[in-house]
Amino acid sequence: MTPPPDTTVNGWDAIGAAQLSLSATSVDKYESSGQQAAEIAMNDAGARDSILGCVPQSSSDPQCMNAFVAQFGRRAWRRPLSADEQNSWASVGNGAAAAYGDFYKGAAFVIAGLLQSPNFLYQIEIGEADPTSPGRLRLTGNELATRLSFFLTGSTPSEELMSAAERGELESAEGIRLWAETLVNQPGSREAMAHFFDELFQLRDLSQMSKDPVAFPSFGPALASAMRDETQHLLDSLVWDQDGDFRRFFDADYTFVNQDLAALYGVAVPPMCDGFARVTLPADSLRGGFLGQAAFLALMAHPTTSSPTLRGKFVREKLLCQNIPPPPPNVDTNLPNTEGMTTRQKLLAHRQNPSCASCHVLMDDIGLGLENFDAIGQFRTTDSGQPIDASSALDDLGSFTGARELGALLAAQPQLTECLTRNLFRAATGHVDTLGESAPLNQVHASFAASGFSFKNALVETAASEAFRFGAAQAASSQ
Amino acid sequence: MKRFPLNRRTLLKGLGAAVALPTLDAMLNSHGTAYADGAPVPKRFATFFFGNGVILSRWRPAATGPSWSLTEELAPLVNVKSYVNVVSGYKIKIPNLRGHHTGAAGILSGYPFIALPPGGAPYNSKFGGPSVDQIAADAIGTTTTFPSIQIAVSKRLTRGEGPTLQFISHRGPDSPLPQEFNPAALFSRLFASFTAHDPTDPRDRLRASVLDAVKEDTRRLQAKLGASDRARLDAHLESINEVRSRILALPPVLTSSCVLPDPPTEDNHDIGGIEQLESVSRVMSDLLALAWACDLTRVASYQFSGSVGSTVYSAIGQTDGEHSLTHDAQRQNDVHAAVVYVMNRFAYLLEKLKASQEGSGNLLDNSCILFSSDVCEGLVHSITDYPILVVGRAGGFFKYPGIHHRSMTSDNTSDVLLTCLRAVGANVDSVGSEGGLSTALSTGIIA
Numbered sequence: 001m002t003p004p005p006d007t008t009v010n011g012w013d014a015i016g017a018a019q020l021s022l023s024a025t026s027v028d029k030y031e032s033s034g035q036q037a038a039e040i041a042m043n044d045a046g047a048r049d050s051i052l053g054c055v056p057q058s059s060s061d062p063q064c065m066n067a068f069v070a071q072f073g074r075r076a077w078r079r080p081l082s083a084d085e086q087n088s089w090a091s092v093g094n095g096a097a098a099a100y101g102d103f104y105k106g107a108a109f110v111i112a113g114l115l116q117s118p119n120f121l122y123q124i125e126i127g128e129a130d131p132t133s134p135g136r137l138r139l140t141g142n143e144l145a146t147r148l149s150f151f152l153t154g155s156t157p158s159e160e161l162m163s164a165a166e167r168g169e170l171e172s173a174e175g176i177r178l179w180a181e182t183l184v185n186q187p188g189s190r191e192a193m194a195h196f197f198d199e200l201f202q203l204r205d206l207s208q209m210s211k212d213p214v215a216f217p218s219f220g221p222a223l224a225s226a227m228r229d230e231t232q233h234l235l236d237s238l239v240w241d242q243d244g245d246f247r248r249f250f251d252a253d254y255t256f257v258n259q260d261l262a263a264l265y266g267v268a269v270p271p272m273c274d275g276f277a278r279v280t281l282p283a284d285s286l287r288g289g290f291l292g293q294a295a296f297l298a299l300m301a302h303p304t305t306s307s308p309t310l311r312g313k314f315v316r317e318k319l320l321c322q323n324i325p326p327p328p329p330n331v332d333t334n335l336p337n338t339e340g341m342t343t344r345q346k347l348l349a350h351r352q353n354p355s356c357a358s359c360h361v362l363m364d365d366i367g368l369g370l371e372n373f374d375a376i377g378q379f380r381t382t383d384s385g386q387p388i389d390a391s392s393a394l395d396d397l398g399s400f401t402g403a404r405e406l407g408a409l410l411a412a413q414p415q416l417t418e419c420l421t422r423n424l425f426r427a428a429t430g431h432v433d434t435l436g437e438s439a440p441l442n443q444v445h446a447s448f449a450a451s452g453f454s455f456k457n458a459l460v461e462t463a464a465s466e467a468f469r470f471g472a473a474q475a476a477s478s479q
Numbered sequence: 480m481k482r483f484p485l486n487r488r489t490l491l492k493g494l495g496a497a498v499a500l501p502t503l504d505a506m507l508n509s510h511g512t513a514y515a516d517g518a519p520v521p522k523r524f525a526t527f528f529f530g531n532g533v534i535l536s537r538w539r540p541a542a543t544g545p546s547w548s549l550t551e552e553l554a555p556l557v558n559v560k561s562y563v564n565v566v567s568g569y570k571i572k573i574p575n576l577r578g579h580h581t582g583a584a585g586i587l588s589g590y591p592f593i594a595l596p597p598g599g600a601p602y603n604s605k606f607g608g609p610s611v612d613q614i615a616a617d618a619i620g621t622t623t624t625f626p627s628i629q630i631a632v633s634k635r636l637t638r639g640e641g642p643t644l645q646f647i648s649h650r651g652p653d654s655p656l657p658q659e660f661n662p663a664a665l666f667s668r669l670f671a672s673f674t675a676h677d678p679t680d681p682r683d684r685l686r687a688s689v690l691d692a693v694k695e696d697t698r699r700l701q702a703k704l705g706a707s708d709r710a711r712l713d714a715h716l717e718s719i720n721e722v723r724s725r726i727l728a729l730p731p732v733l734t735s736s737c738v739l740p741d742p743p744t745e746d747n748h749d750i751g752g753i754e755q756l757e758s759v760s761r762v763m764s765d766l767l768a769l770a771w772a773c774d775l776t777r778v779a780s781y782q783f784s785g786s787v788g789s790t791v792y793s794a795i796g797q798t799d800g801e802h803s804l805t806h807d808a809q810r811q812n813d814v815h816a817a818v819v820y821v822m823n824r825f826a827y828l829l830e831k832l833k834a835s836q837e838g839s840g841n842l843l844d845n846s847c848i849l850f851s852s853d854v855c856e857g858l859v860h861s862i863t864d865y866p867i868l869v870v871g872r873a874g875g876f877f878k879y880p881g882i883h884h885r886s887m888t889s890d891n892t893s894d895v896l897l898t899c900l901r902a903v904g905a906n907v908d909s910v911g912s913e914g915g916l917s918t919a920l921s922t923g924i925i926a
Contacts, residue, residue, distance in 0.1 A: 004657060009641055010600035019605075020642070021714035023656045024721040025629070028668070031722055035686070084699065092685075092692050099681040113689040117696040118712065126703050208634060210752060210791045212798035220752055302803045303791060321599035326577040327860070338809060422599065432600045 004029045010432050011318070011423070012199060018430035022121070030116050038111035042104040051111075056103035064103070065093045069110055077119040078149075078156055079142040089113060123150065123430075127471050137471035141165035148176065148463055151428040152183040154192030173464045180463040184456050190240055193459075196427055197235050200318065201290070203228045205299055212304040216376050223260050227295040227377070230256050233276050234290070239455040246453045247417065250289040250407035254280045264294060264378055286372050286379070286390070286402025291315070291410075294377030297403075300367075301375040306343055306383075308367025315366050319410065321419035324362060328355050342383040344368055368392045369400050414445075417453060421445045424462050433467070440467040520838060522874050522903040523771050523846035524615040525779040526587060527825055528647045530788030531805045532854040533866045534815045539567050540883045547883035552818050555826040559833055561880035562843050564869045564924040566895055568886035571862040572914035578860030580604050580643045583786045583853040586865065587611060589893035589911020592643050593652055603641030606649040608912060611849065611896045613650050616778040618905035624728045626721065627778035630665065630767060631658035632760045632824075634747070635800065636785035644786040644853075653707075654714050658782055662762035663746045669770050670739060683726050690723045736835050737773035740765070753793045757824065764828035768835050771842050777903075781828070783821055786853035792817045805857025814857065825850060829870060846871040847902045849895070865892050869924055873902035877924055884923035893917030898924065 004026035009016035022030075042048050049055050053071045054064040069089045073081040081089070089110055097106025114120060123146055127137035139147060145165035149157035157165070161179065169175045183189060198204050206228045211219040233256035238244050255265075256276040262269040265287065267279050281287050290296055291311075300310040316322040338346045347364045351357040369392030374380050381388055393399040397409045410416045421444050422433050433441055444461045451457035462468055533552055540547035547565060549557060556563055571585035576594070584592035590608030597603070612627055620626035629648045637644045646655035659665045697716055701709045733739060745762045747755065760783065770776050784790040789800030797804075801817050804810045832842040850868035855861040872879050893911040898921045900907050909918045 007642065007645065007655065007657075008638055009605075010595055010597060010603050011639070012600075015600075019653055021650075021654045021711040022718055023650075023654065024626075024718040025657050025659070027715070027718040027722050028725075031686070031690070082699075085696065088692050088695055092689060095688065096681075096685045099685060109685050109689055112686075113692055116689070116693050118693070118700050118715065119696055122700075124700065202639070205638075210635065210754075210789070210800065213751070213753075214798060221749075224752075303799050307803075317601045323597050323599065323602065326602070338807075419599070426600065432596070 003033045008199075010426070012426050012430070014427050014430040015432065027116075030121065031112075034112040034115040035108075037115060038108040041111055042108040048104060048107075052107060059101045059103050060094065060097050060106075061103055062090070062094055065097070065106065065110075066090050068107060069093060069114075072111065073114055074162070075156065075159070076114045077117070078146040078162065079119075085119075123147065130470065138469060139471075141168060141170055144170045144176070144469060147428070147468070148179065148183065151463065152180060152192060152459060153186060153188035154195060155188055170469075173466075173469075176469065177460055177464040180460040184459050189459075190236070193239065193455075194232055194235070196424070197232065198228075199427065200423055201231060201296070202299055202314075202318075203231060203295055206295060209299060210303045211298070211376055215304050218260070218264065219376050223264070223294075223376075224298075226258050226260050227293070227298060229258070229276060230261055231290060231293055231295045234293070237278070243454050243456055244452075246420070246455045246458075247411035248289075250291065250411045250416070251404050252289050252407075253283070253285075253404070254278055255287075255293065261294065264376070266379065281404075286404060288402075288404030289407035291370065291407050292373070292403030297370065297373045297377035298375060304375055306367070306371060306373065306375050308343060308347060308364045308371065309360065310363075310367070311370055312363030312366035315406075315410070316362060318423075319419060320413070320415045321422055322362075322415075325359050327359070340384055342371075342386050342388065344371060344383070344389060365392050365394050366397075366406065369406055370403055372402060414449075417448060418442075418445050421448060421458055421462065424458060425465075425467060428462060428468065437467040440465040520845050520874065521774060521777050522619060523777045523779075523842065523871075524612060524619065524899065524903040525767070525781055525846065525848045526610070526612050526647060527781045527783065527828070527848055527850045528587070529783040529818075529821045529852055530785045530790065531801050531814070531817075531857040532582075532852045532861075533818050533856065534811060535856055535864060535866070537815055538818070538866055539864075540565060543883045543885045545878075545880065545882045552815065552822055555819065555822040556829065557826075559826065559829040559843065559870070562829065562833070562870050562872065564877055564881035565883040566867040566869060566885075566921065566924065567864060567883065568889065569865050569867060569892045569895060569921075570889040571865060572891045572893070573911070574914060575862055577602075577604070579786045579853045580640070582855070582860075582862050582865075583643055583647070585862065585915055586851045586853070586867070586892055586896075587647055588649065589891075589896055589915035589917060591913050591915060595641055601639060603639075604643040605641050605652050606643055606655070607652060608649075609651055610647060610649045610780070611900060611910065612648055612778055612780045613656075614900055614907060614910070615903055615905055618900070618907070619903055620776060620778045623774060623776050624725055625669070625770070625776035627656075627780070628665070628669070628767075628770060628776050629656050629658045629780050629782075630763050631660050631782040631785075632747075632756055632763060633754055633782075633784040633788060633790040634660055635754065635789040635791070637787040637789070637802075640787070647782045648780040650714060653711060656780075658780075660747045660759075662743045662759060662766060665763070665766055666742050669766065669775055686726050687723050690719050690726075694719055734772075736837060737769065740769070754790065756790070756792070757794060760824045761827060764824075764831050767828065768831045768842060771832070771846070772835050772837070783824060790817075792820050795820050802857065808858060811858065832871075843870070844872045845874050847873040847877070847899045849899050863889060867892065867895055869895065869899060872926075873899075875926060876902040878926050882924065884921065886923075890921070891915070891917045891919070894919050894921045 006013035007016040007020055009019055041051055052068045054067050056064045069086055092113055093106045093110040096109040097103045125139055125143045128140050130136045130138040142165055145157040145161045206224045209224055238249055256278050258276050269277050269279055300314050301307045313324055316324055369390055371388050371390045372379055391401045400406045400409055421441055425433050444465050447461040448458040538552040540550050571582055573585045573591040575581045580592050584606055587610045588606055588608050592604045593607050595603040616627040642655040648656040697712050701712050743762045745758050747759045767779055787802050789802050791800055795816050797813055804813045835842040848870040855865050893915050894917045897910040897917050911917055
């Protein structure tokens with residue numbers, strides 16, 4: 001039994017989770033997951049007493065039940081329980097223990113219940129008045145510890161962090177910065193950020209991607225999975241191994257391949273078993289950086305053909321935080337017979353319609369420079385039997401041919417790294433940044449730049465920023 | 480002072496309500512039209528939805544009235560034609576602000592969709608009001624174990640543009656209802672209560688008491704929150720109540736048409752990257768017919784494929800996602816073939832319902848199934864002359880044999896929604912809002 005899947009809104013699961021309510025199907029799944037987790041915990045005779053925090057003296061031991069509810073409740077809900085809550089859950093546990101004549105079975109119902117409670121399922125942020133700035137709300141220590149811990153480690157705060165928060169250690173930017181630096185260097189942070197990148201770059205969609213089996217016989221679930229791994233390997237290397245300039249993610253002259261990807265890219269690799277090896281790409285390669293990786297090129301394509309439009313839309317929306325207006329209603333997209341035309345020729349024919357051209361130029365001209373890469377990211381020199389022209393000139397970015405040059409143009413744009421800091425903030429807080437939050441987020445970006453674009457720095461500075469610690473005017477929130 | 484919005488995280492890795500007994504044949508009167516005690520046979524409602532529209536010239540019958548003939552795209556319905564009312568000439572009247580979003584929200588709810596301000600984030604929208612199946616669930620789903628169920632077949636949905644395109648059932652703007660893609664899982668959920676309970680095991684009673692304590696937690700939390708978050712938790716409480724009554728529900732009684740089959744093995748996993756659409760939809764349709772026959776629910780939504788869906792119809796030799804096909808003027812024959820494929824799957828469901836005896840009739844005699852899509856024709860995102868089928872007699876409410884009812888005045892598609900709701904006994908006066916508001920029935924299809 002798995003918990004229900006999340007729903008993405010405005011690009012982020014966290015934003016969906018902050019807006020949508022839970023259906024009966026979801027509540028059902030939380031109920032079963034909670035019961036299952038509880039049974040596993042209490043059936044493990046070696047571990048259960050340490051989960052309980054006390055050794056029950058009999059099948060009914062109200063004192064031990066009370067201590068357990070207090071300790072486990074604080075851990076699961078990321079705050080101490082109120083007296084009402086404490087009584088309510090101790091009574092559930094004592095009742096169930098009596099019904100079964102078994103303390104552990106009773107405790108299992110407490111675990112299952114605490115894990116279905118809204119106090120566990122929701123990241124509750126009531127806030128409190130900020131004594132230093134009347135009229136402003138700040139997160140309480142426990143709330144801030146929770147937000148910080150989910151953001152940087154993907155999990156509930158440790159006992160040490162909660163205690164530190166309760167001592168007031170997170171009340172200053174400097175205090176939270178110290179804790180953020182500690183958390184970023186814990187192993188959970190790598191995994192949490194891998195999840196962030198999966199969402200940002202839509203890598204989760206790879207497992208659902210369809211490709212034409214006739215045109216691409218080499219494509220299958222194993223290759224799709226390797227595509228995701230390649231992107232994560234490059235990120236891992238840049239962020240965690242090197243703590244290097246994050247902009248190199250877009251124009252790196254090396255990448256990580258396994259045998260399947262090496263064959264796809266036509267690069268030579270040393271013999272290896274199942275793993276990934278770092279390879280340097282030829283100096284004249286059009287590949288390089290994320291935009292030359294199969295994950296991006298294949299995701300932003302159709303099952304049989306490339307899609308300059310989808311590739312350009314992704315760059316504008318996800319990498320530069322720009323909006324593309326919708327296609328106008330009732331536009332006749334009927335084209336003259338495009339049989340035998342290259343994708344470039346078809347898109348240019350499409351642009352004869354001025355109501356299409358103004359937006360398509362924004363997207364297509366980015367993707368047209370990537371036309372040497374087909375629908376699964378293989379290099380090609382012809383399209384529909386004609387030689388490919390992959391040169392492109394953009395009003396705002398400049399001229400380029402191929403992924404590496406495009407990546408270098410993007411890396412020179414402050415919008416690229418500004419957009420990344422905004423996306424980090426959206427994932428961390430569950431809302432699209434508002435105008436009132438732009439000043440503190442600009443400061444985060446300035447620090448990110450000053451650090452030579454160390455991603456770890458962006459994480460720490462996001463956590464320390466006022467936008468992260470204080471309530472902001474939310475358009476969607478209620479009074 | 481502004482509040483923080485209530486956020487939620489997925490963290491886990493790793494009695495009271497009266498629940499109706501299912502229908503017993505012996506409880507029906509000799510005509511099968513009502514229970515022996517005079518209570519009417521239950522009516523059922525479903526929406527059946529597929530993405531990217533039809534090819535109108537190959538969909539719409541030429542003749543109107545009773546003498547219509549099956550067209551190329553309607554041909555699969557040959558064995559149930561007398562139960563089909565074809566509705567044409569209607570128009571989606573909510574503002575046409577974005578292709579597919581407008582059609583999906585219009586035909587499923589009649590409320591204008593709500594655009595979620597992007598602020599540099601990708602475009603998203605959500606429904607502006609409840610979908611029609613949920614209005615039906617509030618009216619006719621209150622006494623069954625499941626108020627409604629949400630079935631889906633193709634997993635190739637557009638998930639990046641918000642709830643409007645991803646889901647077809649919505650309790651309200653912030654409450655989309657997730658679909659079940661996995662027939663084996665749906666079977667477990669629907670029929671779990673068929674397994675005999677050990678009356679000496681206190682487990683179910685204790686699970687219910689846990690949910691009672693969770694409800695107390697929820698109410699305590701609500702007192703600290705703002706209005707919109709309180710409303711979200713009201714929806715959460717409603718969900719808890721539903722799960723709680725399900726845990727305590729009496730096991731259904733097997734009858735001649737409510738026969739428990741072996742658990743299905745189909746779990747909707749792709750084979751070699753190819754979706755098993757036919758097998759999945761067949762099992763899903765069998766389960767829906769069974770859920771209705773056993774009176775476990777009276778309302779369903781059935782998403783065969785999604786709005787802007789990129790379903791690949793591999794079984795008919797296609798290799799491209801359907802949405803991209805619709806936008807290629809040279810590939811409209813492929814779009815047509817995909818529509819015919821969907822109609823064959825829809826026909827399977829209808830024939831299954833027709834084969835399920837209920838009294839002297841069958842399930843199709845007592846149901847209303849609204850069939851439509853997110854656009855009229857995908858090539859141009861049109862929303863006029865919408866493709867709509869209303870299938871089933873709903874206990875004699877609709878014309879039988881069905882006719883081709885064509886509006887010559889671009890009537891509101893919401894009229895059809897209101898008519899379906901009234902057909903299954905929902906006592907509502909209107910559907911939708913703004914341009915999508917309807918207070919008028921499509922009298923042309925009413926018997």
